[in-house]
Amino acid sequence: MGKFAKWLGAGVGFTLGGPIGAILGYTLGSFVDGFSIQDFTQEQEEYKQQTQQRTRVHATSGDFEISLLILASVVIKADGKVDRRELDYVRMHFVKMYGKDRANHAFKLFSGIIKRQISTRQVCMQIRQHMTHSSRLQLIHFLFGIAKADGNVSSSEEQEIHKIASYFYINDYDYTSIKAMFYNESDSAYKILEITKNVTDDEVKKAYRKMAKKYHPDRVQSVGEEHLVGAKEKFQKIQSAYEKIKDERGMS
Template sequence: MIKWVAAIFGFVFFRFSGAIVGFIIGSFIDNLTFKNTGGFKKIFEQEARVTPGDFELNLLSLSSIVIKADGQVNQTELDYVRQYFVSAYGKERANATFRTFNEVIKNREISAQRICMFLAQRTRYAARLQILHFLFGIANADGSVSESEAREIQKIAGFLRLNFSDFESIKAMFFKTAGHAYKILEIEKTATDAELKKAYRTMAKKYHPDKVQHMDEVHIKGAEAKFKEVQKAYEEIQKERGLG
């Protein structure tokens, strides 16, 4: 961009020869700016990664929003969250997270939008899909996901910049309604057998546990659970259509 501006100024004051000199000097400045910007961008991206402590507190905050979504605090859901955190981070670290949450955050107004914007800028898409799966797991801990819980999780999914089709896919893993297998694979019932096979491969790749290998073991297990649901959905449709 700078090279063209410099070329124009060079032409105005020194005609054709000035335009050439201006273009050369501008190109040099453009390259220097690009390299510097790239370096800063790389550093910023590295620094922007969410720290484990921040991730845990924000995940716990989102958990509290889902637990309160239906207007009551269910002990089964609380136990699910505690067990999940202990499995993921160990008892001592989990207790420290709960203690910090109770002391600093619990009595404040928690903004799902602000938390999700923070996480969306600092986590990979696959990790955010795992967060969504975890939140549905909380809601389902008492045996069913209420409509109010589903609506709250849908809002969180939007704030996390997750595609609506991905939200519907994971929701269908917990809502076993008619046609849920198709929703899990993100296709219509009218999809051809070839489209079915392609959708299965796409979803298996999206939910493959390797996508979250950088996360804790419990998150990897969550990815494995989603991966199995995709396989089950595919097998269910195959059986329904008399394939394989």
């Protein structure tokens, strides 16, 4: 498989096994010359033998990357069509996070993944077992960005992302906060900070400190420095929401 295999194997941990591993195996077998599903199954077994002494395989940068690709394909197909703007959004963010060469490899794999039927529940359960809550929140933020890439988050796309969030064990407060970052509504700033308009100024400040801590970019460093780009974008939206509320209320 040459350079493509080296890219896929670099830094990949828990995604080599389970339902995600099966998706990768079938996808690779469809477009990589000389590579069979049996080859990938053997690689999975070798990986399991190497890690059988460990009770938990933690997420790596490669795992986060694969998870993004698979879930992105689910959201893009949610409204029954594949929009070029959404595909371009995925490619743009992968170039920004990983560089052009690595992004090209990722998008080659993505072009095969998007053609496959995926059990969202099984994939999300596998991700949930190995990825931190902060990293799962980052995935949801990325998926909303994909859905909004064509200018509008359709109801079918939002429903699919909500389903993914529920499989991730993300509560309604966290989900509504991230969702509000992509909607221009009168109370969006308050929703982002997980508060309502009738709270006091002191409660606004307290909510901001809580959210700034929860969404600080350092919380996703475990899955690679490259993911700080998206984390910083999310953190900036928290700050912007707070500044907007301060201006509206005339807070110091």
